[in-house]
Amino acid sequence: MNILILMMLALITTLTAFAQDKPITETYKIDNTATSVQWAAKKVIGGGHNGNVSTKEGYLTFTGDIITSGEIIVDMKSITDADMPKTDEYNAKLVGHLKSPDFFNVDKNPEAKLVITSSEKIEKGLRMKGDLTFVGKTNPIEFDAIISKPIGAITAKTKVVLDRTKWDLKYGSADFFKSLGDKAIDNEFTLSIELVAKK
Numbered sequence: 001m002n003i004l005i006l007m008m009l010a011l012i013t014t015l016t017a018f019a020q021d022k023p024i025t026e027t028y029k030i031d032n033t034a035t036s037v038q039w040a041a042k043k044v045i046g047g048g049h050n051g052n053v054s055t056k057e058g059y060l061t062f063t064g065d066i067i068t069s070g071e072i073i074v075d076m077k078s079i080t081d082a083d084m085p086k087t088d089e090y091n092a093k094l095v096g097h098l099k100s101p102d103f104f105n106v107d108k109n110p111e112a113k114l115v116i117t118s119s120e121k122i123e124k125g126l127r128m129k130g131d132l133t134f135v136g137k138t139n140p141i142e143f144d145a146i147i148s149k150p151i152g153a154i155t156a157k158t159k160v161v162l163d164r165t166k167w168d169l170k171y172g173s174a175d176f177f178k179s180l181g182d183k184a185i186d187n188e189f190t191l192s193i194e195l196v197a198k199k
Contacts (some may be wrong), residue, residue, distance in 0.1 A: 023064030028154050028197035030058035035196050037074065038082075041189040044174060045182045049094060051079060052140045054078040056111065058152065058195050065147075070116035072195070076134065102171040109135050119145075128158075137167045155174060156195040163187050 032055045043047030058072035068079040079098055084091040099106045112134035119126040125146040132141045165187050170176045172185035 012128075023066075025061065025063045025068070026199065027059055027061045028199055030055055030060070031198050032056065032180050036192075036194045038192040039079075039189060040192070042186050043182065044184040044186050048083075048186075049077060050083050051081040051095075053080070058197075060116070060156075061151075062154070065149075066121065066199040067116055067128065070130075071116075072114045072116075073108070074112040074114075074134075076112055076181075077110055079104070079106070084135040095175055103169060104135055114141075132162075135167050135169060139166050145171075153196065153198045156193070156197075158193050158195075160191045160193065161188055163190055164190065 029059050033062055035055050037053050037055060038050060039053060040048065040050040049199065054075050056073045056075040060070040066177065077099070079095060081091050081094050081098075085096070092135050098104055101108075110174050112132070114130055114132050116128055116130040118130075119128045121127075122144060125144055127144050129140070129142050141160065141162070143158055143160045145156045164170075165173055167176065171184065172180065172186040174180050175187065177184075
């Protein structure tokens with residue numbers, strides 16, 4: 001009997017230790033008011049524009065210090081320009097053009113979505129993998145993010161460089177239209193993201 005009791009105690013101790021070592025899974029909801037998404041695009045020969053776009057909803061799921069899944073939805077109709085005064089007529093023209101079928105066609109595609117499929121630890125932060133959908137097309141992407149976890153929240157900072165032509169955004173691309181000269185627009189644009197999510 002004593003041996004049986006000792007065996008049971010050893011099993012309970014082992015299971016308790018295993019439970020304590022097992023990483024905790026937690027889900028955080030995106031705080032849209034605290035999250036910033038800035039875009040920047042430039043011409044091939046000098047000049048460019050930058051602005052903002054707002055997140056609509058989303059979440060990040062952590063297991064320990066690793067993001068195992070997540071989803072971020074962006075309201076493409078919220079796109080703005082920040083390098084020209086709002087009262088400037090060219091500001092409205094640029095934003096209108098970005099919302100048109102030449103670019104993001106927001107009436108047909110009002111949302112963009114990033115689905116995070118996995119991540120792994122790197123020297124500084126996490127290397128993220130996922131699928132990005134906008135203008136009706138999905139492509140896999142990979143980027144690095146610096147993550148911090150204050151109590152009850154997480155912050156993530158990243159800069160993502162995208163080749164728009166992979167999503168069939170070809171307007172002004174010298175790869176598809178010749179003789180554009182200084183009107184040619186670089187295929188790559190940048191998203192600088194500072195994301196805040198809370199339990």
